Amino acid sequence: MTSDLTPRQKSILDFIIAFQREHRIAPTVREIGDHFGLSGPAGIHRILNILKEKGYLLAEPGKKRSWRFSDHAAMSGIPLLGNIAAGAPIEAVAVDGDDLPLSPGLFGCKECFGLRVKGDSMIEAHIMDGDLAIIRPQPRVDSGTIAAVLVQDLLTETTLKIVRYTRAVLTLEPANPVYAPLVFKGPQRSRVRVLGKYVGLIRKIGV
Numbered sequence: 105m106t107s108d109l110t111p112r113q114k115s116i117l118d119f120i121i122a123f124q125r126e127h128r129i130a131p132t133v134r135e136i137g138d139h140f141g142l143s144g145p146a147g148i149h150r151i152l153n154i155l156k157e158k159g160y161l162l163a164e165p166g167k168k169r170s171w172r173f174s175d176h177a178a179m180s181g182i183p184l185l186g187n188i189a190a191g192a193p194i195e196a197v198a199v200d201g202d203d204l205p206l207s208p209g210l211f212g213c214k215e216c217f218g219l220r221v222k223g224d225s226m227i228e229a230h231i232m233d234g235d236l237a238i239i240r241p242q243p244r245v246d247s248g249t250i251a252a253v254l255v256q257d258l259l260t261e262t263t264l265k266i267v268r269y270t271r272a273v274l275t276l277e278p279a280n281p282v283y284a285p286l287v288f289k290g291p292q293r294s295r296v297r298v299l300g301k302y303v304g305l306i307r308k309i310g311v
Contacts, residue, residue, distance in 0.1 A: 121241070211304045219239060221234065249302075253276060253298050
């Protein structure tokens with residue numbers, strides 16, 4: 105379980121796990137920084153050392169790709185990190201000690217996390233206010249995919265939208281005609297970072 109991690113620490117751990125499982129090698133510090141839009145390595149090293157102290161990462165001194173996730177990082181449940189906006193971007197807040205007692209395999213994932221939906225901009229995709237959106241960590245999604253994204257390179261700013269892109273334009277599109285899409289052109293596209301792909305939801309029925 106990872107309830108002792110901040111959203112930033114958990115995001116970096118999720119990226120390392122997803123990267124290592126996809127590429128069969130650990131990411132470099134530069135690759136971690138590039139993914140999160142961070143220019144300097146100092147802050148990344150600080151978080152990596154915290155993750156190591158808490159037992160989530162292993163490191164081999166002198167190696168370029170030294171940061172590997174440990175067995176402790178392989179969670180049996182689905183951590184609930186906080187809130188995600190189905191509307192305007194809002195702050196994602198960690199929910200300490202709150203994990204979903206479900207296997208990620210139920211959603212076809214080796215690793216995933218939950219975010220509570222706030223707002224109604226995704227209702228035509230059958231995603232409603234109060235639902236728990238299940239997200240599979242990955243840095244890229246196909247055009248037309250619903251994803252959790254970070255806006256303006258800020259790890260605390262998240263929103264759930266349909267991601268559409270061309271060579272010059274990236275659009276974060278709602279599934280509710282009441283809301284306008286968020287459009288990023290040219291270099292502005294680098295302000296948007298994909299946190300992960302939406303793979304399912306959990307809805308509480310009744311009270």
